[in-house]
Amino acid sequence: TLQQLPGVAVGTEGMTGLYVRGGGADENLYLLDGNPVYHVNHLLGFFSAFNPDAIKNTRFYKGSFPAEYGGRLSSVVDVRMNDGNRQEYHGNISVGLLSARANLEGPIVKDRSSFNVSVRRTWLDLITGTALAIVNKNSDTKESFGYHFFDINAKVNHSFSERSRAYLSFYMGQDAFRQGSKEKHEDSDDMFLWRWGNLIGSAGWNYVFGQKLFGNLMVGYSRFRSHIRQEAKGYEIEGNRAERQSIKRDSRYKSEMEDLSVRLSVDYSPSMNHRIRMGTDYLYHNFRPENSQQRSWVNDSLVNPVYELLYDYSLIKGHEFSLFAEDEMRVTDRLRVNAGLRYTLFHVENEIYH
Numbered sequence: 001t002l003q004q005l006p007g008v009a010v011g012t013e014g015m016t017g018l019y020v021r022g023g024g025a026d027e028n029l030y031l032l033d034g035n036p037v038y039h040v041n042h043l044l045g046f047f048s049a050f051n052p053d054a055i056k057n058t059r060f061y062k063g064s065f066p067a068e069y070g071g072r073l074s075s076v077v078d079v080r081m082n083d084g085n086r087q088e089y090h091g092n093i094s095v096g097l098l099s100a101r102a103n104l105e106g107p108i109v110k111d112r113s114s115f116n117v118s119v120r121r122t123w124l125d126l127i128t129g130t131a132l133a134i135v136n137k138n139s140d141t142k143e144s145f146g147y148h149f150f151d152i153n154a155k156v157n158h159s160f161s162e163r164s165r166a167y168l169s170f171y172m173g174q175d176a177f178r179q180g181s182k183e184k185h186e187d188s189d190d191m192f193l194w195r196w197g198n199l200i201g202s203a204g205w206n207y208v209f210g211q212k213l214f215g216n217l218m219v220g221y222s223r224f225r226s227h228i229r230q231e232a233k234g235y236e237i238e239g240n241r242a243e244r245q246s247i248k249r250d251s252r253y254k255s256e257m258e259d260l261s262v263r264l265s266v267d268y269s270p271s272m273n274h275r276i277r278m279g280t281d282y283l284y285h286n287f288r289p290e291n292s293q294q295r296s297w298v299n300d301s302l303v304n305p306v307y308e309l310l311y312d313y314s315l316i317k318g319h320e321f322s323l324f325a326e327d328e329m330r331v332t333d334r335l336r337v338n339a340g341l342r343y344t345l346f347h348v349e350n351e352i353y354h
Contacts, residue, residue: 002077007062015045020062023074031078033155033169033202036071038224038257042149042175043122049173049198053092053103054118054153056082067326067340068265068277081155081169084114098122113158121150125178140184149175149197163208171200188234196226212270216279218263225256248297258286278325285318285348318348 002018003010009019017025030037032050040049059078061069069076082105089106101120108115125146136142151173159165174197182189202220209215230251265279292312326340346353 002058002060005060005062012045016041016048017045018075018077020075027072027074029069029072029076031069031076032171032200033079033081033167033220034204034218034263035200035202035220035222035261036259037198037200037222039173039196039198042151042173043147047099047122047149049151050079051101051118051120051151051153053101053120054081054116054155056080066277066328066338067324067342068279070281070322070324070342070344071320081153081171082116082118083155083157083167084116086111086114098124108156108158113156115156116154118153119150122148124148125176142182142184144178144180144182144191146178147176149173164205165207166205167203169200169202169204171198173197189231190233191229191231193229194227197224199223199225213266213268215266216264218261220259220261220263222259222261223256226254228253246297249294250296251294252292254288254291256286256288256291258288260284273330275328276326277328280324281320281322283318283320285316285320287316287318288314289316290314316349318346320347321345 002008007021011017011019011025018028019025020028030040037049041047042049057080059076061076061078062074065076069078084105084107086107087110089104091102091104093102094100099120099122101118103116103118105116106114125148128145128147132143132145151171153169153171155167155169157165157167174195177194178192180189180191200220200222202218204216204218207215228251231249233246233248261281261283263279263281265277268276270276290312291314322342322344324340324342326338328336328338330336344354
């Protein structure tokens with residue numbers, strides 16, 4: 001839907017990337033209940049990471065956006081998850097050629113609290129697994145290949161009173177790719193496994209101080225992680241020796257980003273056509289761009305194995321602090337003005353950027 005709007009380019013046909021007014025695909029800020037989302041698709045871009053059953057509404061800013069948002073250049077996609085029905089239970093199940101999804105929502109305490117849960121999974125791995133089983137039946141080399149993704153959305157909200165309301169939201173999405181081969185008559189095989197995905201959780205509290213003033217407090221956690229594991233097992237002949245020695249290698253690579261965030265904001269509406277919002281954000285970043293391990297076993301006999309271990313680890317910590325204030329005024333039915341200021345301080349590796 002967003003790709004059909006003016007000022008938005010698709011990039012590659014059939015993919016979920018957004019290129020807004022000449023910006024790059026990584027210059028868009030994606031938020032899920034106020035938390036940043038770093039990986040926004042499945043199947044290398046063919047499926048969106050946002051399950052339609054779990055979405056309540058979406059705000060899309062292209063070009064200029066309010067001062068409460070920051071950190072990206074091109075656009076903002078602010079997605080809010082469905083709170084659930086407080087009156088009665090609803091659910092649906094959808095089965096397609098590539099994936100299936102289910103949704104259930106309803107009241108916990110009628111008129112006061114509710115829940116919404118959505119799950120989705122593709123079964124491409126089941127299709128390829130069945131096809132390869134037929135191919136491998138009469139072959140000396142057993143090939144394995146599979147891909148699947150799943151995601152889970154859940155949200156619970158509760159009203160303590162007419163003035164006080166809180167919510168908890170959770171999202172987990174993961175892609176997995178597997179490829180390997182195994183010799184039927186030899187103790188030799190290769191395996192490649194790649195998993196990547198998001199884990200997001202947030203808790204929020206809204207309180208109405210009066211007819212003109214209310215506040216919001218949000219605490220969130222967001223993580224993107226990519227894991228690659230490769231194993232190889234076989235034999236080799238050393239020099240002129242007739243005996244074979246077994247060799248096994250295990251390589252692992254990890255890369256991840258992790259955020260802890262706190263946001264406090266207040267809204268003040270002195271009149272129907274005038275709204276002032278101000279607040280502060282704090283994000284604690286953990287960047288692990290590379291974490292690699294490699295182990296090797298060379299086994300002349302069962303008595304004298306030789307181990308080799310290579311290890312590399314990197315961790316970068318960052319602190320991001322922001323202050324913002326904005327004033328939104330409706331001048332006429334056809335004219336609205338939003339003016340604001342935002343200040344950000346970023347501290348990383350003993351350097352401070354403003």
